[in-house]
Amino acid sequence: MNHLRVDIAVVGAGPAGLQAALAAAEARVRVALIDRYPRPGGQYFRQPRSEPALASAVARQPKAQALFQRVHRAENVVYWPETGVWAAFPSDGDEWLLALDGPDAPARLVARSLVLATGAYDRPIAFPGWTTPGVYTAGAVQTLLKSEGVLPGRRVLFTGSGPLQWAVAAAVADAGAEVILLEAVSRARLFSLSGLLALWRQGERLREARAYWRSLRRGAAEIRFGWAVVEVRGEAEVEEVIIARLDDQWRPIAGTEASWAADAVVIGYGFLPENRLAQLLGCAEDFAPHLGGYIPRRDETMQCSLPGVYVVGDAAGIRGADVAQLEGRIAGLAAAARVQARSAVSLQAALRPYQISLAQTRRFAHWLGRTFTPGPGLYRLARDDTTLCRCEEVRLADVRAAVANGAGSLDEVKAMTRAGMGYCQGRICGEILVHGMMRSNPPTSTYWREFQRLGRFRVRPPLFPLTLQSLAQG
Ligand SMILES: Cc1cc2nc3c(=O)[nH]c(=O)nc-3n(C[C@H](O)[C@H](O)[C@H](O)COP(=O)(O)OP(=O)(O)OC[C@H]3O[C@@H](n4cnc5c(N)ncnc54)[C@H](O)[C@@H]3O)c2cc1C
Known part of the structure; x- marks a missing residue:
């Protein structure tokens, strides 16, 4: 062997x-x-x-x-x-x-x-039209650009929250595309006292942020805070994009919807x-x-x-x-x-300087997480005919029907609909499906407790598709 x-x-x-x-x-x-x-x-x-x-x-x-x-x-x-x-x-x-x-x-x-x-x-977010050709994740666009030197389109609309989408949007603008960037977090939240305190002693991160801002400004990018894409229209390609202003729970505010033109949409809600x-x-x-x-x-x-x-x-x-x-x-x-x-004593002495730096560095990372993690409202964008599991083509309506027929956990939804049984083995759709199983208006205070109660997919080997030869050797 x-x-x-x-x-x-x-x-x-x-x-x-x-x-x-x-x-x-x-x-x-x-x-x-x-x-x-x-x-x-x-x-x-x-x-x-x-x-x-x-x-x-x-x-x-x-x-x-x-x-x-x-x-x-x-x-x-x-x-x-x-x-x-x-x-x-x-x-x-x-x-x-x-x-x-x-x-x-x-x-x-x-x-x-x-x-x-x-x-x-990349964290996927399901909204009407998110599976339309021309809708990418920010990580995929970064990979396209870094590894292959390819742009996703000429007029590219970013929707998301947090540093990655800014970094990728700046790179896309530098490479010559027209960029529109929707940051879901409002300006007021971003520049609150806690935000300013978190940025204290983050010189390198501030320099990065300034460089992104300059690239976007140089490329005459349109930037909006507190907005997100709520729907993409088009069959074989992106034809029209509907955007809306979000409230503090990340729900679209009725009456603020507007239609925009773009030939690529990039989703960047973190990881x-x-x-x-x-x-x-x-x-x-x-x-x-x-x-x-x-x-x-x-x-x-x-x-x-x-x-x-x-x-x-x-x-x-x-x-x-x-x-x-x-x-x-x-x-x-x-x-x-x-x-x-x-000995544990000599190890502790060796680790000490790194642990001190780690405690400082984590503080900023935790502020980023608390600020940019999507709120529950964003997960209510999907409609009955929105596909949640792309591999097995399971729609929100199928998930809701399974729940109405007694499915009380994600594994039961899988058994009833085949969601999560395809190529990605639930890696992409797992989280989206649980959000889809939630009651239509769960209180925000108990949202994540309810989310945990519904469970998640059990992991089984192989973690990714293998040839029969590899399987036999392993
Ligand atoms: C798509 C994407 C783009 C990002 N872009 C930026 C950015 O522009 N700026 C920024 O500050 N941060 C960015 N981040 C976040 C940043 O990359 C991470 O914080 C940082 O790279 C984390 O380092 P890591 O070593 O933990 O993981 P990674 O850098 O993600 O490295 C993990 C490695 O594990 C390998 N791997 C995973 N599973 C297996 C397996 N089963 N077998 C073998 N190998 C495996 C992967 O191939 C990968 O090379 C990005 C993250 C992602 C996911």
Whole structure:
């Protein structure tokens, strides 16, 4: 059997995984770094597949290049790109078994410790017309631009909340498209006292924000605060976009609707943590809507409830690249100390400076989460004929019919409608379906409690589609 043993397996070569691998390698343990993408960097440090046509739109990141090189030079790190981890299990003794699918990697890997740094993915929001060709997520547009140098359209309308859509809109404007940006959060909320306090000592973030603002202004972009797209019309392409002003629960205010023209619509309402490997292993979880929903419960070394399993970066709650790097560093050091059976006292001393920085950096990330996480009103935009599960073409009306016929949990809706049984295995539609199951006007104060009560899909391997050959080998 094609299978190998290492001290630490790091899944994900984004900011968190790279720092974890580097910290562990510096402590002289054997590390395997695994990532599905062809090049290291994850989302924030994403590198173009080749030199892009729109090179000016892609930020040069010298810090990232230095990090790649240090990991690359470490002799005790083996790096497998284009390799997915499609399952994880406890192995004999105190070890963990990963099933891999990639050109050069073994089919199975046994590790004494795991660092799961699997990142996040775009949060989908269902509204009438969200499946029309020409409607993208902000992450997809960023990937198109960064990896392929391709623009989504000539007149591009962004609807969402938070930094990613601003970053992508600025890049799209720099690349020459006409941009309209609707930020769902109102100006008053954004520039409130808590907002200004959160920005205290965030010089780098302020510089980034200023650069986005300048790019958008240079491109004569139209910017509105407290507005969102509520409907996209068109069959084979985007023909008309309906926008509306939102109230403080993110509900469209009747009478404010307006019609706009655009040839692409970009949805950017933040991210959901990609932590299915942690779920599969059975890590205990908490529910934190402002961090993206279900997140693994961890101690101060980033270890979850299972000994030797560490979860870091956006996979453990959406907090951005700076937090991801600090968490990765902490987990790498802690995992190495565990493998080497080093004393808790020496580990604590090594972790202390990173933990102090982490506490400061997290404060800003938590303000971002509290400010930009969509309110319940946004999830009421879908109508009976709106598709919620794209793979199996299940509409809101089908979900409501299942609930009326007695389905009391997401798994029961799945059994009755096939929602979540398609290619994405519920990764995209899971959250949308639960919102669709909610009573028509649940009180805002109990919204998230009700949301949790309806449950979510159980994770089962394989985590992504595999060839029969990979399945047989694994
Ligand atoms: C689409 C998108 C765009 C973003 N753009 C920005 C931006 O412009 N500016 C900004 O400040 N922040 C951005 N963010 C947020 C920022 O990327 C993150 O905060 C930061 O990258 C988190 O780092 P990470 O290491 O936790 O995860 P990531 O950078 O997401 O890296 C996770 C890595 O894990 C790999 N992976 C996941 N599952 C598996 C598996 N089963 N097997 C193998 N490999 C796996 C992925 O291929 C990926 O490379 C973006 C996030 C997303 C999702």
